Each structure stands twice: as structure tokens, then as C-alpha cells.
Amino acid sequence: MSVTAAKGFSAAGIAAGIKDSGGPDLALVVNDGPRAEAAGVFTSNRVKAAPVLWSEQVLKGGRVSAVVLNSGGANACTGAPGFQDTHATAEKAAGILGHSAGEIAVASTGLIGLRLPMDKLLSGLGTAAEQLSAHGGEKAAIAIKTTDTVHKTAVAEGAGWTVGGMAKGAGMLAPGLATMLVVLTTDADLPAGALDAALRDATRTTFDRIDSDGCMSTNDTVLLLASGASEVVPDQAEFAEAVRKVCDDLGQQLIRDAEGASKDIRIEVVGAASEQEAVQVGRTIARNNLLKCALHGEDPNWGRVLSAIGTTDAVFDPDQLNVSINGVQVCRAGSVGEDRDKVDMRYREIRITADLSAGTESAVIWTNDLTADYVHENSAYSS
Amino acid sequence: MSVTAAKGFSAAGIAAGIKDSGGPDLALVVNDGPRAEAAGVFTSNRVKAAPVLWSEQVLKGGRVSAVVLNSGGANACTGAPGFQDTHATAEKAAGILGHSAGEIAVASTGLIGLRLPMDKLLSGLGTAAEQLSAHGGEKAAIAIKTTDTVHKTAVAEGAGWTVGGMAKGAGMLAPGLATMLVVLTTDADLPAGALDAALRDATRTTFDRIDSDGCMSTNDTVLLLASGASEVVPDQAEFAEAVRKVCDDLGQQLIRDAEGASKDIRIEVVGAASEQEAVQVGRTIARNNLLKCALHGEDPNWGRVLSAIGTTDAVFDPDQLNVSINGVQVCRAGSVGEDRDKVDMRYREIRITADLSAGTESAVIWTNDLTADYVHENSAYSS
Structure with a gap:
């Protein structure tokens, strides 16, 4: 499962002492090759964390040999000292693993x-490298949790190849990208460009359409690493669909674990003039x-x-709006419309359909x- | 105080049985002249309540002889039946008061x-008309409360003229206009155009800059009625300032009574390239x-x-942003920046200053x- 489901990857998750709690807080994911192709999508927040600024540069090269992830501090x-901390982290990992720092996300x-406790982080990197294992995906997924109550992993299988991944996120789920760190891995043999196309397409309709609290993070990062270890070159559409499935699965896990939530709400906007407007309304x-x-x-308060x-x-025309909640058309x-007392809202999932009666486009947003x-x-x- | 502070107005507030609680729920404000000039500002929500659609038409004529306000139902x-209910309300009030329905907001x-219980509302109108009084402003202010814990009134005095007003609102305070019903009255002798200019200028920097929960109402209405009873034509700038003061006072009362709130938060954005951007950021x-x-x-969590x-x-440049909370520059x-532990947040008011370092414009938003x-x-x- 997780980032080690695909061949050619090893991972580790340890407690480096970054978190005051003493819990797991440092993860390392290594691409053991033969290839090191990669793509990434980052927060669209203009206030970006140092690791985002660093990793954006790394991903421009289309190669990632390893990813260092920490919880316990964003x-x-x-400022510049924080960026130097990220740089030092990449240099340390590169030295241990025998790669260039320019390939370490x-x-x-x-x-x-807050500055990270760099002595603990750098020393923890050595420990993590010693514990790297082809079965380490779950430990890595656990080490990136913050307020997550569960760790999140997903896998999709192709014909001779695999896409696996892990995610963390529970609080600032939002637009652009929901707050999250996500690492996806595959043993498919694909170049960076193909990975990038599949990843952007997948995030656009998955992570980009969950919005727990409207707040966008400074640290959102979604990476896709390919080892080529399966020696299979999959069909691009099949591969893209597998990546989308894993992203959708992880996104649903994020929504189900959102901070304090008791309901998962699926908002489907239909009858929109454009997909963009459907997303905006949703x-x-x-x-x-x-x-x-x-x-x-x-309370099926459709007026809101x-x-x-x-x-x-x-x-839209205000007099042509229709709203259904859990299948009851409360606004026509x-x-x-129908009696709101007919709406059964006892279950965790609530489904709202808003019909703009203005076209044929639609979109689903989860909150x-x-x-x-x-x-x-x-x-x-x-x- | 309230809408009867200015000469030439009478008001009443009664329990008509619209609210299940049996509390006051119907207010009537009558302009006894000699003039009946008026201006109005309404919600910018595209889903507008029937009374908003009606009153927008009334205000186009620049004349309002009376305002009927009800709580207990928006x-x-x-649909069309709801609009007919509003029309019938105006007709009934017009008949009782001897005016045209086209002058009844x-x-x-x-x-x-939900449809209003029209039998109770129309019958209540008769009772309210019987109780009209030059001292009825406070009762009117009480009758428009919903989840408000207190009624809100304010007065400003000019040289021989007065501006007074009442407001309700506690929940959907928001942009465009905070959810509220506001009626302002003055005995100044001014035409509708002068009232309109003063009112738009005042709401732009007061009601339009309080935002309790980001939700915009379908019913926001702010009216300014002038009786001319003082026979004084005030200086336009002085009058506009008096209207602004009353709006600011009422807006502050709305923020202090916002649903469930324990802190009033003043967000001042400075160093913006334009006032519009300062407002957007705020x-x-x-x-x-x-x-x-x-x-x-x-928690002075400036990262958020x-x-x-x-x-x-x-x-703005992310590396040039400065944030102070209660006078402590926690982000430089x-x-x-300075130690966040220095920030004293025990009091109800919290003052945040965000400096974009991008210009000289500024704006204050309250939440x-x-x-x-x-x-x-x-x-x-x-x-």
C-alpha cells in the first residue's frame, strides 16, 4: 500500500523530535529507479512556504530521487533563514542517498x-535513511499526520503497473488545492511530461474540488514520482485514470477526516452555462x-x-433555480418545493443538487x- | 431616539402574531411631512426577497410616506405569491394612512x-397604525429584532436638524451590505438626490465594511426618509457626515451583537495600492x-x-508583509517579528493591522x- 505499493520505491517514517508530542514526524520516500521522473502541483497561495518554493524549483527539472516530508512545522x-533550512534538508538527504540536492523535494x-528544529530534523534524516524499506509506505503515511485522526493511503493497479499514494490533511482543505501533502508513486515507465499531464488533470477534478473550510494553505504539495521499475509503458489515458482514482480516493479520505466534521456534503451543480461557473457556484x-x-x-435550510x-x-435566473437535498426537491x-420535512438527514453523507437551469455543464464539490x-x-x- | 428622534415622524411596534413566540414582530414608520423625500440601498444578492424587489421600485420614485417592517419571516x-403578499401589505398600509401604495416601502x-401569515400581518397593520406615536421609535426598533439580543438605535444632531435611525441584524452580516434592516429618518429639508448621495457614501464605508460571517442576505435594506419638518436645509457635507455617523454607530452595534461572537475584530489594511484592494484584503x-x-x-496566529x-x-510582495496584532508587530x-507572547488578547476588541507595503491606501473592515x-x-x- 501507500507510496511503496509500486515497485522501485522505499520509504520510512520516524519520530525525529520535531513534534513536542514525540510522535512520528519525519518521512522519507526514495525512488530506487531505474528512472526518476516526476511531476508536481503546488498551492496557488501567493504566500508560499520555503519547502514549496524549493520543490517548485526541483520539479522544473522533472526529476525527483527522494522526498523529505515533515510534520510539526510548516x-x-x-524568511531567508527558513529557505536555508529547506536547502540544508535537501543537501543532507542528497549526501546520505548519493544524489544531487536538486533532485530532493x-x-x-x-x-x-516558526523555524524548524534543524538539529533534530537533520539527525532524524540519518535514522530515516537507515530504516528505508520497500514496506515502509505506511510508516511514512503516519509520520506526515498533523491533526489527521487516521493516515491515508490508496492504490490503483494497471496491467503490470501500479499507482500508490499517501496523503495528509484535515484542516485547511480548500481551493486551488486542499491543504495537504500528497506523494504518489508509480512503477510505470513514463517521462515527466506524461506524469505532469496526468497529475494536473487528476488534481483539477479531485483535490481541487474539495473545500472543507475555504482556507488555502501555504504548503500544499502533490508529487507524482515514477521509477519505471515495472518496465511497462502504460496507455496514457489508462494511466491518467489510475492517477485520478488514487487522487479521488485520497481526497475522499481527506473530507471524511476533516477537522470536527460530522457530515460529508456532496454539492452537485447542474444546468450551468459553463463548468467554471458550476465550480464557482459549488x-x-x-x-x-x-x-x-x-x-x-x-436542517434542510435550502434558503441558505x-x-x-x-x-x-x-x-442564472433566480426564478428558475431548483435545489434538492438528499433527493427531495425542496426548492422549485x-x-x-416539496415539504422540507421529507428530507432525511440522519446519515453522514448529505447530497445537495443545485440546478441553475442555464446550460448543460456540471461539477461536484465536496465539503x-x-x-x-x-x-x-x-x-x-x-x- | 431612533426613527422618531427627527421631527415629522411617528412609529409603532407591535406583536402581530407573525412570530410563533408571540413577541413584537411588526413595525410601522410614518413620515408625517411636510415632505416625503427618500433614498434606499438594497442587498446586492441576486436572489432578492419580495419586499426588496418591491421597495427598489418604490425608491425609484424618490418618495416614501411609510415603511412597514416585519420580523418572523423574510x-x-x-415566488409570485410572495410578491403579491408584499404588494397587499403596501396596499393595506396605503389605505389606512391615506397614501398611494407606490410610496410605501x-x-x-x-x-x-416560507409565506408570511398575511391575515395576522394585515390585521396587525391596523393595530400598529392606531398606536403610531412621535415617541414610538423604540418600540419599532424592538419589533424588527430576530436573533438580536438588543435593539439598536442611534442619533446625530445638526444645527437645527436631526438624523436618527434603527437597525436590526446579527446573523448574516456580510459584504455588499450586512444583513440588516435599517431605517434612518431626518427632519432636514433635502431632496431625494441629496439623501441618496449621503446614504450611498455612508453605507460604502460603514455597513459595507462589516462582515460577520461572509454570508450575504436576500433582504438587506437601508432606507433614509426626510420629512423637511425642521425647515432647515443643511450643508450637504455636514449632513452626509451626520448620516455616516449614525450608520457607523449602528454598524458597530451590529458587530457587537453578532451571533455567538465573543470578540470584535478591527482589521485595518494599510499600504495598499488602492482602496479597493485594501477592502478586498480586509x-x-x-x-x-x-x-x-x-x-x-x-491565539495571535498571524500565519493565518x-x-x-x-x-x-x-x-504585494510576500516578503514585505507586516502584521500587528493589538499593537505588537508579530510579523515583519x-x-x-516580535514575540507573539507579548500580544494581550484578553479584551473583547482585537485590532489587526496588515501592511501590504505596496502603496498608501487603506481600509478598515470589522468582523x-x-x-x-x-x-x-x-x-x-x-x-
Whole structure:
């Protein structure tokens, strides 16, 4: 499972002492080859963490031999010294593994605005390298958790090749990219360009369409590494679909583990004039705090859906809007539809369909409810 | 005080039985002249309640003789029958008061998607008309409350003239306009055009810059009525300033009474390339749920300010951002500044200054923290 499901990869996850709790906080994923092709997608936040700035440069070369990931600190808003810390991390890993630092990607997650304890991190890298194993994927997935309650892994199999991956993320799930660190690996024999096309296509309709709390991270990183160890060159469409499946699976795991959430909410916008407008409307609904509270209270408050739609500039006529909640059309032609008491909201998943009656395009956005537990998790301590 | 502070106005507030609770739910404000000039500003939500659609038409004529306001139901998303209900309300008030229905503004607040109990409302109008009084402003202010814990009134005095007003609003405070019903009255002798200019200028920098939860209402209405009863034609600038003061005062009362809030947060964006960008950045910070939770927990988590700024397209360099919280510059040049432990956050008001270092423009946005009480108020029952 995880990043070691595909051939040609080893991984490790250890407790380096970065987290005060003493829990696992450092992961190492190594591409053992024969190839080291790679693609990456990063946060669109203009305030980017040092490891994002570093890894963006690394990925321009299309080669990644190893990824160092730490929890316990985001290394964001730490200025030039923070960037030097990331650089030193890559240099240290490169020295241990016998690669160039320019092929070492780095990803960090945790509190913004604090320097990492570099002595512990660098010393931990040595320990992690000693523990590298072709069965280390699960330990790596555990080491990147922050407020995640479970670690997240997924695998898809092709004809003679495999795509596997791990993800962390629970808090700042958002647009552009949900806050997350994701490493995907494959033993397929594909060049960086093919990986990049598959990865961008997959993230656009998966990670990019989950929005737990509307907040975008400074550290989002999704990497796809290919070892070529299967010696199979898959069909591009089949490969892209496998990458999409793994991203979709991991994205669903992120939503189900979102901080404090008690409901998973699937918002499908149909009848839109364009896919872009469907996404815009879906996101606006997903970010409406009043609606998210109502759904937490199992109240099918469709008026809050309409008031959210009304703040967008998508094409629609207010008198032609239809809204269904869990299959009951509570709003018809912009007005009262079926009896809201018919809506059964006891289950964790809530399905909202908003029909703009303005075209044929659609999109699905996933979000969560807003709960007192979310407030507690994000107010009781710095994260 | 309130809408009867200025000469030439009478008002009433009664319990008409619209609210299940039996509390006051119907207000009537009458301009007794000699003039009936008026201006209005309405929600920019494209899903507009029936009374907004009606009153927008009324205000085009620049004359308002009376305003009927009800709590207990928003009359939004109620289709053509809901619009007919508003029309019937205006007709009934016009008949009682001896005016044209085209001079009767209507405003409603409460749950979206339910028809109003028209028999109770129309019968209540008769009772309200009987109770009209030059001292009825406070009762009117009480009758428009929904989840407001206090009623809100304000007055400013000019040289021989007065501006007074009342407001309700606590939940969907937001952009465009914070959710609210506001009626301002003045005995100044001014034409509709002068009122309109003063009102638009005032709302732009007051109600339009408070944003409690990012949600925009379908029912926002701000009206300014002039009776001319003072027979004084004030200087336009002095009058505009008085209107701005009353709006600012009422806006602050709205923020202090926002649902579940325990902190009032003043976000000043300085060093912006334009006022528009200052407002955009301020609003984006104001809507960041993670920051609002942190401030609730008295955690000066400036990283969440930077991550919010980073999602805007305003002009700035991430390495030139400065953030102060309650006077302590916790972020300097995009990185760690003074010790965050120096920030005293025990008091209800929190002041954040974000310096974009990109120009000389600035703006102030007010918001609240996000609390478990907010979640409870908005999930425990429909509103």
C-alpha cells in the first residue's frame, strides 16, 4: 500500500523530535529507479512556504530521487533563514542517498511562522535513511499526520503497473488545492511530461474540488514520482485514470477526516452555462457558514443555498433555480418545493443538487459541516 | 431616539402574531411631512426577497410616506405569491394612512422560503397604525429584532436638524451590505438626490465594511426618509457626515451583537495600492474561519493572516508583509517579528493591522470571531 505499493520505491517514517508530542514526524520516500521522473502541483497561495518554493524549483527539472516530508512545522513565513533550512534538508538527504540536492523535494506541514528544529530534523534524516524499506509506505503515511485522526493511503493497479499514494490533511482543505501533502508513486515507465499531464488533470477534478473550510494553505504539495521499475509503458489515458482514482480516493479520505466534521456534503451543480461557473457556484455554496451550520443541525435550510448562489455572477435566473437535498426537491423555480420535512438527514453523507437551469455543464464539490468541534480544534491551540 | 428622534415622524411596534413566540414582530414608520423625500440601498444578492424587489421600485420614485417592517419571516424565495403578499401589505398600509401604495416601502426579515401569515400581518397593520406615536421609535426598533439580543438605535444632531435611525441584524452580516434592516429618518429639508448621495457614501464605508460571517442576505435594506419638518436645509457635507455617523454607530452595534461572537475584530489594511484592494484584503482576512477560530482562542496566529492575504490578487510582495496584532508587530517583512507572547488578547476588541507595503491606501473592515455559540445558534433551529 501507500507510496511503496509500486515497485522501485522505499520509504520510512520516524519520530525525529520535531513534534513536542514525540510522535512520528519525519518521512522519507526514495525512488530506487531505474528512472526518476516526476511531476508536481503546488498551492496557488501567493504566500508560499520555503519547502514549496524549493520543490517548485526541483520539479522544473522533472526529476525527483527522494522526498523529505515533515510534520510539526510548516516552515512558512520564516524568511531567508527558513529557505536555508529547506536547502540544508535537501543537501543532507542528497549526501546520505548519493544524489544531487536538486533532485530532493521537501514538504512540510504544521504551524506557520516558526523555524524548524534543524538539529533534530537533520539527525532524524540519518535514522530515516537507515530504516528505508520497500514496506515502509505506511510508516511514512503516519509520520506526515498533523491533526489527521487516521493516515491515508490508496492504490490503483494497471496491467503490470501500479499507482500508490499517501496523503495528509484535515484542516485547511480548500481551493486551488486542499491543504495537504500528497506523494504518489508509480512503477510505470513514463517521462515527466506524461506524469505532469496526468497529475494536473487528476488534481483539477479531485483535490481541487474539495473545500472543507475555504482556507488555502501555504504548503500544499502533490508529487507524482515514477521509477519505471515495472518496465511497462502504460496507455496514457489508462494511466491518467489510475492517477485520478488514487487522487479521488485520497481526497475522499481527506473530507471524511476533516477537522470536527460530522457530515460529508456532496454539492452537485447542474444546468450551468459553463463548468467554471458550476465550480464557482459549488464552491460558494460550500463556503457558506450559515448553510454549513444548518446541515450540521440536520436542517434542510435550502434558503441558505439560494442566498449563496445569489452572491455569484454565474448565469442564472433566480426564478428558475431548483435545489434538492438528499433527493427531495425542496426548492422549485426559486420558490417553495416539496415539504422540507421529507428530507432525511440522519446519515453522514448529505447530497445537495443545485440546478441553475442555464446550460448543460456540471461539477461536484465536496465539503463538510461547520461544528463546535471545528471551532474547538482551531481555537484551543496553535496549528 | 431612533426613527422618531427627527421631527415629522411617528412609529409603532407591535406583536402581530407573525412570530410563533408571540413577541413584537411588526413595525410601522410614518413620515408625517411636510415632505416625503427618500433614498434606499438594497442587498446586492441576486436572489432578492419580495419586499426588496418591491421597495427598489418604490425608491425609484424618490418618495416614501411609510415603511412597514416585519420580523418572523423574510418573504424570500416565495415566488409570485410572495410578491403579491408584499404588494397587499403596501396596499393595506396605503389605505389606512391615506397614501398611494407606490410610496410605501416594505422590509422583512426571518426564515427564507416560507409565506408570511398575511391575515395576522394585515390585521396587525391596523393595530400598529392606531398606536403610531412621535415617541414610538423604540418600540419599532424592538419589533424588527430576530436573533438580536438588543435593539439598536442611534442619533446625530445638526444645527437645527436631526438624523436618527434603527437597525436590526446579527446573523448574516456580510459584504455588499450586512444583513440588516435599517431605517434612518431626518427632519432636514433635502431632496431625494441629496439623501441618496449621503446614504450611498455612508453605507460604502460603514455597513459595507462589516462582515460577520461572509454570508450575504436576500433582504438587506437601508432606507433614509426626510420629512423637511425642521425647515432647515443643511450643508450637504455636514449632513452626509451626520448620516455616516449614525450608520457607523449602528454598524458597530451590529458587530457587537453578532451571533455567538465573543470578540470584535478591527482589521485595518494599510499600504495598499488602492482602496479597493485594501477592502478586498480586509474582507478576505475577515472571512478566514481558521483565523476567526484562533482569535476566539486568544491565539495571535498571524500565519493565518498571511495565508489569507496570499489568496488575494492584490499588489504585494510576500516578503514585505507586516502584521500587528493589538499593537505588537508579530510579523515583519513576511517573517517572524516580535514575540507573539507579548500580544494581550484578553479584551473583547482585537485590532489587526496588515501592511501590504505596496502603496498608501487603506481600509478598515470589522468582523467577529467564530465560536461554538455561532454554530449552535445557526444549527439548533431554522433562521
